[in-house]
Amino acid sequence: MSMIAAATPAPVLVFGYGNPSRGDDALAPLLLQALQSDDRLAGASDQVEFLTDFQLQVEHALDLAERRVVLFADAHVSCPAPFTFTRLSEARDDSYTTHAMSPAAVLHVYRQVCGRAPPPCYLLSIRGQQFELGEPLGDEARDHLEAAVAFARDLLSDTTPARWQTLAASG
Amino acid sequence: MYEHLETAQNPENLRRVVIDPVTRVEGHGKVTLLMNEQNRVEQARLHIVEFRGFERFIQGRPYWELPVLVQRLCGICPVSHHLAAAKAVDQLVGVDQLTPTAEKLRRLMHLGQTLQSHALHFFHLATPDLLFGFESDAARRNIVAVLQAYPEVGLEGVRMRKYGQEVIRMISGKRVHGSAAIPGGMNKPLSVADRDYLLEDIDDVTNWAQKAVDLIKGVFLSSEEYHQHFAFIRTNFMSLSRADGALELYHGGLRARDQFGNTIFDHVDYRNYTDYLREEVRPWSYMKFPYIVSLGKQQGWYRVGPLARVNNCDFISTPLAEEARQAFLAYGAGSPVHGSLAFHWARMIEALHSAEEIKNLLLDPEILGTDLVTKGERRPEGVGVIEAPRGTLFHHYRINDDDLVVKANLIVSTTNNNQAMNESIRSVADRYFDGRELTEGLLNNIEVAIRAYDPCLSCATHALGKMPLQIELIDATGTPVDCLTKDSSGAIQRA
Numbered sequence: 112m113s114m115i116a117a118a119t120p121a122p123v124l125v126f127g128y129g130n131p132s133r134g135d136d137a138l139a140p141l142l143l144q145a146l147q148s149d150d151r152l153a154g155a156s157d158q159v160e161f162l163t164d165f166q167l168q169v170e171h172a173l174d175l176a177e178r179r180v181v182l183f184a185d186a187h188v189s190c191p192a193p194f195t196f197t198r199l200s201e202a203r204d205d206s207y208t209t210h211a212m213s214p215a216a217v218l219h220v221y222r223q224v225c226g227r228a229p230p231p232c233y234l235l236s237i238r239g240q241q242f243e244l245g246e247p248l249g250d251e252a253r254d255h256l257e258a259a260v261a262f263a264r265d266l267l268s269d270t271t272p273a274r275w276q277t278l279a280a281s282g
Numbered sequence: 283m284y285e286h287l288e289t290a291q292n293p294e295n296l297r298r299v300v301i302d303p304v305t306r307v308e309g310h311g312k313v314t315l316l317m318n319e320q321n322r323v324e325q326a327r328l329h330i331v332e333f334r335g336f337e338r339f340i341q342g343r344p345y346w347e348l349p350v351l352v353q354r355l356c357g358i359c360p361v362s363h364h365l366a367a368a369k370a371v372d373q374l375v376g377v378d379q380l381t382p383t384a385e386k387l388r389r390l391m392h393l394g395q396t397l398q399s400h401a402l403h404f405f406h407l408a409t410p411d412l413l414f415g416f417e418s419d420a421a422r423r424n425i426v427a428v429l430q431a432y433p434e435v436g437l438e439g440v441r442m443r444k445y446g447q448e449v450i451r452m453i454s455g456k457r458v459h460g461s462a463a464i465p466g467g468m469n470k471p472l473s474v475a476d477r478d479y480l481l482e483d484i485d486d487v488t489n490w491a492q493k494a495v496d497l498i499k500g501v502f503l504s505s506e507e508y509h510q511h512f513a514f515i516r517t518n519f520m521s522l523s524r525a526d527g528a529l530e531l532y533h534g535g536l537r538a539r540d541q542f543g544n545t546i547f548d549h550v551d552y553r554n555y556t557d558y559l560r561e562e563v564r565p566w567s568y569m570k571f572p573y574i575v576s577l578g579k580q581q582g583w584y585r586v587g588p589l590a591r592v593n594n595c596d597f598i599s600t601p602l603a604e605e606a607r608q609a610f611l612a613y614g615a616g617s618p619v620h621g622s623l624a625f626h627w628a629r630m631i632e633a634l635h636s637a638e639e640i641k642n643l644l645l646d647p648e649i650l651g652t653d654l655v656t657k658g659e660r661r662p663e664g665v666g667v668i669e670a671p672r673g674t675l676f677h678h679y680r681i682n683d684d685d686l687v688v689k690a691n692l693i694v695s696t697t698n699n700n701q702a703m704n705e706s707i708r709s710v711a712d713r714y715f716d717g718r719e720l721t722e723g724l725l726n727n728i729e730v731a732i733r734a735y736d737p738c739l740s741c742a743t744h745a746l747g748k749m750p751l752q753i754e755l756i757d758a759t760g761t762p763v764d765c766l767t768k769d770s771s772g773a774i775q776r777a
Binding site: 130131132133165166168169170172173220223224244245 | 336338339351354355357358360398402406433436437439440443444447
């Protein structure tokens with residue numbers, strides 16, 4: 112497949128998923144929007160690529176290929192506010208709700224598809240509360256988003272794997 | 283057929299089983315079974331939380347926003363809503379015929395959507411059941427297990443899915459939220475480089491689709507008796523069809539046939555759909571129950587989607603898919619095929635057709651044209667209908683003098699299949715549940731029947747930490763007597 116052997120992508124991938132029209136589910140797309148409007152990051156498109164989708168699916172495993180490090184971002188209904196930052200591990204996801212895969216399961220699919228370990232992947236979970244169609248972002252979620260954007264900007268200012276690992280380990 | 287299982291005579295005296303939510307379908311669904319002391323099912327219902335308030339989401343918005351706005355109704359088939367809305371909006375701007383290039387670009391996008399949607403459903407949601415068995419270890423019934431046990435099948439599924447997404451991306455410029463279709467046409471041409479990029483892989487994709495047809499045909503026929511009778515119901519079928527009777531996914535007339543293949547109506551201008559179809563409201567369900575007016579509520583319900591389309595069409599315009607359809611027809615021995623699991627077979631025939639037709643369009647010089655927009659005289663009302671991957675999808679809008687939507691009516695594929703899905707689970711309940719101990723594998727049979735329809739319940743909200751599966755047994759006094767819980771990691775525990 113030529114699309115699998117496409118030109119070498121940017122070494123850092125930021126992948127945010129969620130529906131912008133479902134209340135706090137918009138947190139990750141809005142995070143990416145804020146990061147992409149950052150002049151410094153916008154000028155580094157050869158270093159950082161931003162991708163969004165409604166939800167994670169198997170083909171997103173192919174987006175991980177040739178990356179040095181990957182940051183997933185998502186709304187989360189039960190993580191501590193305002194956000195958490197964790198290292199992802201591959202998981203053979205036994206929950207078969209595969210219309211929306213977990214990022215850990217996508218990593219596992221990557222190994223199956225590409226025959227090697229996925230790149231280091233991290234998850235930025237932003238606390239959200241309400242997810243109704245047509246609802247705007249909630250006030251609390253807006254505060255959480257602001258904190259997450261600041262954190263992600265700092266994160267992307269130095270993408271050294273050891274630094275991300277330290278930040279993830281420190282919770 | 284199984285109508286006697288819709289409402290029990292004395293529900294207060296029955297044991298209740300709840301499957302909530304149904305998994306591997308898009309969104310939230312719940313099945314309730316009421317069982318008597320002999321473990322006989324006396325009532326079976328599928329409850330679906332449909333698009334909550336989506337007409338309200340649309341009303342009051344300017345019509346030109348609709349093709350982009352409606353994509354957010356659904357995380358799985360945004361392109362279907364995008365194109366159905368665009369067709370309705372074409373009418374609002376007085377356009378009945380797009381330029382050849384614009385129509386071909388829309389068709390190409392729609393075929394990409396159909397291909398990726400069918401690939402996702404078949405390879406990732408259905409094959410775990412079909413390859414491992416409906417009552418196999420739940421831990422094995424997922425795509426990761428498929429990839430391990432059948433690496434070639436799993437990989438080809440991932441790549442077909444990816445290819446379909448790439449078709450959409452090349453045309454819309456984005457994976458999601460694209461604005462490819464605009465009132466009266468398309469917003470950008472396809473470049474030679476993008477056309478060539480898509481052509482590079484299409485022969486591989488066609489080959490994989492052909493293998494998928496062979497795979498499902500082989501699986502289906504390997505246990506033909508079982509697969510044919512699983513969730514078996516006899517129904518009417520409805521779909522679009524081309525003027526010459528060919529399989530049609532983007533634009534055509536409405537065709538309905540009865541369980542024997544006799545025509546109920548044909549070549550109906552879909553703008554007049556309200557003359558032929560009505561929707562019934564029932565107090566126990568969020569979702570309406572459409573039916574064919576001339577047959578009435580009891581006899582007029584029908585199925586849509588791949589099985590309906592392949593049963594209904596007179597031929598398929600691409601050779602490999604037509605050859606596959608002939609084999610499907612031969613299996614039906616001249617009559618429509620009614621087994622619910624035959625949806626999977628028909629779905630792969632359509633995937634093959636999509637791959638073949640994508641290549642045809644990519645090789646058509648008009649696909650590279652730059653005449654993209656037609657203008658017309660504004661109208662107050664528009665109806666757009668397409669054959670979405672899951673079945674016939676209606677978008678109907680009325681606007682006021684300020685160009686704002688004052689009325690919106692959407693009939694989605696899953697709503698069209700509402701009665702049929704209920705009948706299918708009643709068939710399964712009636713056939714497999716009587717007198718048997720409840721197990722996760724047995725309950726999965728119910729879910730397999732629902733999944734055959736690939737229902738899309740529009741739940742793009744997917745926040746982590748949700749989606750547990752809970753099965754409750756409650757005795758006639760209302761006391762919980764048993765409870766199985768599956769958490770989001772898939773671990774199953776008995777409370």
